[in-house]
């Protein structure tokens with residue numbers, strides 16, 4: 082049986098269902114599997130003719146071995162299907178030129194890559210609760226700066242045994258993002274605006290999670306909080322699948338020969354997506370380099386170059402907002418592995434990060450880091466320029482996050498001369514961040530975002546994705562806004578406490 086342990090060494094080893102239910106360990110650490118599931122070359126070869134769903138079932142069963150095959154099948158089929166995704170392939174690989182291929186992770190209902198994990202997490206969670214003997218109904222509480230809230234709403238909407246409440250900063254999300262949330266359908270969903278910024282919203286949610294009165298009343302009612310955030314193992318594990326799937330597709334389409342190594346370029350924020358690629362490599366996928374792409378908040382680029390993680394710097398608001406992050410939580414799992422699973426050192430580094438704002442992993446870990454990762458960054462001007470060039474040269478429209486990756490990849494090739502076939506991991510539809518994309522393509526950007534969606538569609542000949550179409554005419558179902566000091570009351574009322 083695969084068991085999971087905390088990166089900070091506390092507590093006993095637990096099953097995957099228990100790890101998914103808990104989300105984070107009691108000592109503040111992240112749950113990691115005790116060993117990598119090994120996938121042999123023959124097994125990778127067997128993935129080639131399979132559908133995405135079959136590939137997913139195969140990769141997931143090694144880590145979630147306390148789930149029955151039927152349970153896993155049910156989770157995969159409910160998450161990845163053409164009612165939810167606009168591509169039969171779920172995560173298709175598009176060809177940009179001879180050496181660059183684009184793995185499109187934004188064919189899901191919210192047009193960004195978080196759907197890949199958040200479409201399946203609710204099903205894992207419900208089954209994990211039942212398997213561990215929980216009878217309570219799950220309540221998911223989310224504070225969002227835009228993307229995660231909508232992806233979580235879509236994932237949990239009408240999933241039996243769950244309810245979800247999302248808070249967003251009333252003036253801190255884009256017009257499209259807000260509309261996506263306030264028009265959300267489903268009988269178990271609630272959405273509230275908060276007068277304040279994202280930090281206020283997040284602080285409010287954190288307080289409710291640990292509020293004694295709320296918790297006691299929830300217990301009486303048979304309700305239990307859980308979290309859908311990106312450190313939950315149940316969000317990381319589905320992301321491993323698409324690295325294997327992309328490799329299988331590359332072979333299938335004759336772009337590489339079986340066994341040949343490839344690079345992946347990943348636009349990175351919390352380090353979840355790229356970490357899943359590292360896991361795939363350790364499991365046996367032929368990977369040469371993981372290329373870590375950052376925007377102006379280049380804390381990870383500096384870390385890869387120096388071995389020092391230093392968050393003491395100004396936070397920059399960029400055109401790739403989902404990567405505007407100074408604390409990459411999932412990095413803890415990587416340094417745990419690279420340090421030889423030294424929970425004591427990891428705990429010390431995390432304490433230093435909390436107290437002093439930085440830590441140094443030392444030369445041995447730094448050397449290992451550089452063996453597998455290359456880090457680069459793209460400033461906003463370069464990012465917008467890349468969108469324009471890629472459209473001009475290849476007729477491909479990419480979003481701002483993907484453009485960060487493509488620009489960093491160019492820098493990688495110039496610096497290293499490495500021409501290994503490469504898969505660019507694309508994390509959002511260009512329509513999702515349309516205002517910046519329109520600007521990059523020198524279009525007239527004076528209209529509101531809804532008009533820009535149509536204009537972008539006209540210019541590029543691409544259809545507006547279903548999840549973003551006709552948003553302005555959809556009925557608003559959630560119009561309540563509260564002050565930050567009212568959030569607790571709002572939750573109590575919503576749950577009938």
Ligand SMILES: *Cc1c(COP(=O)(O)O)cnc(C)c1O
Nearest residue numbers: 349350351352353354403508509
């Ligand atoms: C969340 C997000 C990212 C960053 O992914 P991490 O797993 O946090 O590194 C990149 N691009 C988009 C569009 C995202 O929504």
